[in-house]
Amino acid sequence: MSGRLSKLLAAIMLLLASAWPMAQALPRDAGRAVVDLIADHEAVAPGSTFRGALTLLIDDQWHVYWKNPGDSGLPPELIWDEATNVQTGEFLWPAPHPQPLEGLMNYGYSDKLVLPFEIQVPEDASGEVLLTGMAQYLICMDICIPEEAQVFLPVPVADTSVPNNATRADFAWAEQRVPTPLDGRAVIDRSAGNEWVLSVESDALNAALSADIEYVRFFPEDHQILHAPEQGLRKGDAGLALTLQEAEGLGGDGALAGVLVVAGTDKSRYAVELTAQPGSVISGTNDKAVGMTTGVQTPDSSAQLTVIGLLGFMAAALIGGLILNLMPCVLPVLFIKARGVLELAGHDDQSAVRRHGFFYLVGVVTCFLVLGGVLAVLRAAGEQVGLGFQLQYPAVVAGLALLIFVLGLNMMGIFHIGSSLMNVGSDLAAKRGGQGAFFTGLLAAFVGAPCVGPFLGAVTGILLTQSWLVILVVFLCLGIGMALPFALLGFFPGLVKSLPKPGAWMERLKQFFAFPLFLTAIWLLSVLGAQAGTGAIVLTIAAATAIVFGIWLLKTGSGENGSARIVKPVALLIALAAFVLPIVMLASTSQADAPVSSGSAEAYGEIWSTDRVTALREEGRPVFIDFTASWCVTCQVNKRTTLTTSKVQAAFEEENVAFLVADWTRRDKAIGQELAKHGRAGVPLYLYYPAGKESPVILPQILSPDLIVQTVQTN
Structure with missing residues (x-):
């Protein structure tokens, strides 16, 4: 009995072992696509060449990307295991489809994708050739999700090759769609500058153009041109011409390669692969304009924004504004606000409490609306700006540093400037209290706007492609969100009664709050030094000293004698001149001539440029890029807690990662364009280009050493 049982178990094990490769080779459902690895032969002869293919059956409304994904995305790839014992070629890519989204243009596929590639069988092959690895791809709808699936393909080796009839339809699908x-x-x-003309002369193309055409579009293999704009179409007896827009900073003077697609109204597609050489427009290709879209016309993005989309933007902005209250760069100003709120605890006039909360809300919202308006105007004028653009000007930074310093002196009790400025020691029932709350709101929003926190980075990146009205609505929500915690105290005065009662301790607390302001002023000086050099720091410190001298002169010479009439205006004039003079001097200084401080890029990474990224990637090196600014506190926290740590630096060295720093402290149009290309309106932005891959991995705004190490070791 035991012998029979042993034979039965052995037979079962043998059956399972023979079925295991077959089970591994089955299609895998990775979540939003079914993934398979197929071959066009059932058996292959030693020394022969056959084709494999990665196939994706994609869920409805989802899509994956072409080898150049366009404005965003990642193309599918196969990462082979060591067990793979054959040489494989590159994917043959079917012609892509345009995929517009909120002012951006991507290239990719829906429903189904077959990516064929060649496989070389070794001359001494026997048994079977084995392909095993991991298929990785980015699949998107309204959100994008990276997916992966283990793939396994064993093909027996025989004396003669045997075609696989079961996969013939899949390879035929690809053959019909791969460009000729x-x-x-x-x-x-x-020759016309940023507006290029691609002219194509072809008999076959002319034949395709004679049918009923839905669109004609050129899909570039690189990023020399802008992907989203309409491509103006003209045609003639010899062929056609398309108008393309150069991507500033990325355009070259050499050849332009890509795929030209003529799509018919009957769903037919004629696709050719071409490499355009520099020269003049081919005669007979641009005789007359053709009234049809080229690809998918990208309409005004404000028209694309649905009510639900706008509500989503507004909700994200409201949450982002709330989170801004926790950003380090806002906290010192909130200390000032907290001082005023504590005084509310002992006040019985609820109308004064409401007025205080209302004017603080108006101050915050006003600042955000002004910033949003300026941003919209600058974007419409072609400027590459984002949140925090106001701190890219040395004059603004110097003025803000001096203002924060003066406020700190006031909090220390060195002098009193009354309730018209900060509502310190004022009667909350007086009108001046509202003015102080309004000013505090303005200052908090102005300093807080550069802190692009959670919910803000991607929102503002897409938002700035919208109309000025949408921009202002969302910036209004940002302001309301930031002001909401303190405004609620004003709108619900009963909450104030739960606060501690005022007393002598408030004076000590007011003085304590001065020290974070001094630290903030020092931080702004470091920003100024990175922008305009040590000379600007010296100038601002000298101005601060002159302001203190003016205050001292005002206090010591303001007795009851007749000299006070002379000393007071002189002291005020000295303080005012000291405040204004460095702002005027720095406003007339070109940032382009300012030196880069030692605290900038070269202190912990190589200086970024598009040419340097291209050169490093051509060498086959992975590249990590830190888009940062000295005025971005989140950037500096990530720098100190993650990017400069020995753990991360050791991982970079071990994986031969080139570490580049794009410092946006001073205005830099190239950096602004790169941020916009990746859907960002401000810093931080972290990109990692794995070796040999076209598109980068975009990391979150809050980093950790483990996240960086995992990213560079697994991609």
Whole structure:
């Protein structure tokens, strides 16, 4: 009996062992796509070449990306295991489809994708050839999700190759969609500056254009052109011409490669692969304009924004504004606000409490609306700006540093400037109390705007492609969110009664609050030094000294004798001149001529440029880019707690990662364009380009050493 049982178990084990490769080779449901690895032969001969293919059956409304994903995205890839015992070629990519989204343009596929590649069988192959690895891809709808699936493909080795009829339809699907080589010639004319003309001469293309056409579009293999704009179409007897917009800072003077697609109204698609050489427009290709869209016309993005989309933006902005209250750069100003709120605890006039909360809300909202308006105007004028742009000007930074310093002196009791400025020691029932609350709100919002915290980075990046009205609505929500905690005390005065009662301790607390202000002023000086050099720091410190001298002169010479009439205006004039003079001097200084301080990029990484990124990637090195600014506190926290730690630096060295720093402390148009390309309006932004991959991994705004190490070791 035991012998029979042993034979039965052995037979079961043998059956399971023979079925295991078959089970591994089955399609895998990775979540939003079914992934499979197939071959066009059932058996292959030693020394022969056959084709494999990665196939994706994609869920409804989801899509994956072409080898150049466009404005965002990542293309599918296969990462082979060591067990793979054959040489494989590159994917043959079917012609992509345009995928517009909120002012951006991506390229990719929906429903189904088959990516064929060649496989070389070794001359001495026997048994079977084995392909095993991991398929990775980014799949998107309204959100994007990275997915992966283990793939496994064993193909027996035989004396002669045997075609696989079961996969013939899949390879035929790909063959019908892979672009054919151009049968004529293509030329890219850059003589008109940023507006390029791609002209294509081809008999086959002309035949395709004679049918009913839905659109014609050129899909570039790189990022020399802007992906989103409409491509103006003209045609003639010889072919066609498309108007392309250069991506500033990325355009070149050499060849332009890509795929040209002519899509018919009957869903047919004619696609050619071409490389356009520099030259003049080919005669007979641009005789007359054609009234059809090229790809998918990108309409005004404000028209694309649905009511639900706008409500989503507003909700995210409201939450982001609330979170701004926790940002380090806002806390010193909130200390000032807290001082005023504590005085409310002992006040019985509820109308004064409401007025205090209302004017603080108006101050915050006013600042955000002004910033949003300026941002919209600058964007409309073609400037690359984002949140925090006001701190990119040395004059603004110097003025803010002096203002914070003066407020600190006031909190220390060195002098009193009354309730018209900060509502310190004032009667809350007086009108001046509202003015103080309004000013506090203005200051808190102005300093807090550069802190692009959670819920803000991606929102403002997409938001700034919208109309000025949408921008102002969302900035209004940002302001309301930031002001809400203190405004609630004003709108519900009963909450104030739960606060501690005022007393002698308030004077000591007021003085304590001065020290965070002094630290904030020192931080702003470091920002100023990175922008305009040590000379600007010396100038601002000298101005601060002159202001203190003016205050001292005002206090010591303000007796009852006749000299007070002379000393007081002189002291005020000295203090005012000391405040204004460095702002005027720095406003007339070009940032381009200012030195980069030792605290900038080279102190902990190599200086970023698009050319340097290209060169490093051509060498096959992975690249990590830190888009930062000295005025961005979140950036500096990430720098100290993560990017400069020995653990991260050791991982960079071990994986041969090039570490580049794009310092946006001073205005830099190239950095602004790069941020916009990745859907960001401000810093921080962290990109990691794995070796040999076209598109980067975008990391979150809050970093940790483990996250960085895992990213560089697994990609």
